[in-house]
Amino acid sequence: MNTSIYLDHAATTPLRTEVLQAMEPFLAENYANPSSIYRLAQEARAALDRSRDLIAAALGARSQEIIFTGGGTESDNAAIKGVALASRERGRHIVTSAIEHHGVLHPIEELVECFGFESTIVPVDQSGLVSVDALEAALRHDTVLVSVMWANNEIGTVQPMEAIAALTKVRDIPLHVDAVQAAGTLPIDLSQVPIDLLSISAHKFYGPKGVGALFVRGGTPWWPLITGGGQERNRRAGTENVAGIVGMARALELRVAEQHTAYEHARALRDCLFEQMPARIPGTRINGHTESRLPNNANFSFEGVHGESLLVALDVAGIMASSGSACTSGSVEPSHVLRALGVPNSVAQGSLRLTVGRDNTQEQMERAVEVVAGIVERLRRLAPVSGRA
Amino acid sequence: MEYSATLVDHFHHPRNAGELDNPNAVAEGENPICGDTVRIEMSIQDDVITRIRWSASGCPPAIAAASAASVLLEGRTLGDARRIDRAALAAALDGLPTRKAHAATLVLSTVARALDAYESGPQA
Numbered sequence: 001m002n003t004s005i006y007l008d009h010a011a012t013t014p015l016r017t018e019v020l021q022a023m024e025p026f027l028a029e030n031y032a033n034p035s036s037i038y039r040l041a042q043e044a045r046a047a048l049d050r051s052r053d054l055i056a057a058a059l060g061a062r063s064q065e066i067i068f069t070g071g072g073t074e075s076d077n078a079a080i081k082g083v084a085l086a087s088r089e090r091g092r093h094i095v096t097s098a099i100e101h102h103g104v105l106h107p108i109e110e111l112v113e114c115f116g117f118e119s120t121i122v123p124v125d126q127s128g129l130v131s132v133d134a135l136e137a138a139l140r141h142d143t144v145l146v147s148v149m150w151a152n153n154e155i156g157t158v159q160p161m162e163a164i165a166a167l168t169k170v171r172d173i174p175l176h177v178d179a180v181q182a183a184g185t186l187p188i189d190l191s192q193v194p195i196d197l198l199s200i201s202a203h204k205f206y207g208p209k210g211v212g213a214l215f216v217r218g219g220t221p222w223w224p225l226i227t228g229g230g231q232e233r234n235r236r237a238g239t240e241n242v243a244g245i246v247g248m249a250r251a252l253e254l255r256v257a258e259q260h261t262a263y264e265h266a267r268a269l270r271d272c273l274f275e276q277m278p279a280r281i282p283g284t285r286i287n288g289h290t291e292s293r294l295p296n297n298a299n300f301s302f303e304g305v306h307g308e309s310l311l312v313a314l315d316v317a318g319i320m321a322s323s324g325s326a327c328t329s330g331s332v333e334p335s336h337v338l339r340a341l342g343v344p345n346s347v348a349q350g351s352l353r354l355t356v357g358r359d360n361t362q363e364q365m366e367r368a369v370e371v372v373a374g375i376v377e378r379l380r381r382l383a384p385v386s387g388r389a
Numbered sequence: 390m391e392y393s394a395t396l397v398d399h400f401h402h403p404r405n406a407g408e409l410d411n412p413n414a415v416a417e418g419e420n421p422i423c424g425d426t427v428r429i430e431m432s433i434q435d436d437v438i439t440r441i442r443w444s445a446s447g448c449p450p451a452i453a454a455a456s457a458a459s460v461l462l463e464g465r466t467l468g469d470a471r472r473i474d475r476a477a478l479a480a481a482l483d484g485l486p487t488r489k490a491h492a493a494t495l496v497l498s499t500v501a502r503a504l505d506a507y508e509s510g511p512q513a
Contacts, residue, residue: 304446309448309452313400313401349423379452382403383444384417384427384444384445385444
């Protein structure tokens with residue numbers, strides 16, 4: 001009854017046993033550098049090639065369009081800087097959305113501050129959806145890159161990627177998509193959607209941490225972020241993380257194979273939270289879109305309750321979750337995502353993100369609702385009733 | 390976790406939370422930037438804080454600081470109570486992260502205002 005419940009799958013997911021088994025040979029007996037020429041190294045090279053094929057197939061891409069990286073943030077950085085720096089002669093304008101991951105927003109800020117680029121940050125509506133019309137209006141003759149995430153990490157809002165891709169395709173502007181939260185959960189077919197660059201991260205789909213991939217469509221302008229070796233066809237230098245890459249490929253292969261059932265499993269559990277939490281706790285608000293949303297994401301705010309207090313109390317009760325705000329040096333900093341949605345600070349500071357995964361059960365959801373309800377009631381009882389002083 | 394076991398214990402099992410029937414020293418404080426609020430109610434007799442109750446809303450350090458302050462303050466003379474500073478309160482919590490020092494400041498400034506109100510009032 002008192003065993004812990006992990007509800008933070010958007011932060012990271014547990015490594016699957018099958019994935020660990022696939023990785024083990026390359027953590028132990030086969031330690032070879034895949035760039036070497038002896039047989040052991042060629043076996044490692046073959047494992048890399050197979051992994052690349054598997055990942056390409058899972059995404060509807062060609063194998064040579066997959067670059068292995070050190071994770072989602074590196075993929076985002078490499079895509080943003082790679083395209084922008086290679087396109088400087090053509091223009092210096094980048095368009096993105098207000099709710100991107102910092103792995104996208106910060107490199108764009110860096111390009112603006114250090115390399116003379118300009119950026120347009122397109123707002124989102126109160127559910128977190130990017131307006132395709134607003135995106136279109138932001139495009140200029142010197143726009144060299146558009147970057148919009150497929151699904152948001154905090155509120156789970158899924159963007160209209162096909163419409164966005166159609167827009168950039170017509171104008172011949174490279175489109176980067178941060179699919180770190182979407183990969184493995186939503187169907188992605190790059191043979192059908194004209195996306196030019198796409199970031200994924202293994203540990204978000206039950207693979208290992210510290211490894212990711214970037215899809216770069218053939219012909220996309222490219223400037224390598226990391227240099228000093230010919231690996232990845234000169235697009236990303238450094239000895240490959242063979243075990244990590246093998247694990248990532250196996251994890252994505254397994255995740256895609258079970259995609260439909262995993263989607264329904266997650267959605268049923270998440271909908272249980274959506275149904276029970278507001279019914280059980282007065283003053284509950286659901287943040288984000290109700291329909292166009294990742295199946296495993298729930299994001300709530302509880303009136304009059306501080307998110308960090310909720311998280312610390314949940315941790316004591318054995319429930320692992322996350323919040324969208326942090327109270328630092330006397331100021332609450334709601335996440336840029338909740339701010340972009342127009343959520344008032346007083347509401348944003350009580351936000352709670354619960355993201356479910358393949359091992360969660362209905363009973364766990366029911367227990368989570370009861371535990372959250374108890375904590376919210378306790379915290380509200382401790383609060384002053386204003387106006388009595 | 391970045392918080393000490395003592396701080397978490399005060400947060401999870403707050404001491405002296407609630408209200409008094411007839412307090413003679415009361416103040417409410419708020420950090421307008423982060424939204425933390427605290428209310429202090431005390432019964433003072435013969436220059437001694439005989440009972441103290443509090444209510445608070447905010448991050449765990451705000452609640453824990455109110456709880457630990459109430460333990461430090463109960464039974465103290467007003468002079469001793471005013472000498473309890475941020476370092477003493479942080480020590481009572483077995484440490485308070487620097488970025489959360491504002492929680493202790495809010496509690497102690499609210500206590501000071503309650504004492505000011507008492508000392509300037511007719512009951513002093």
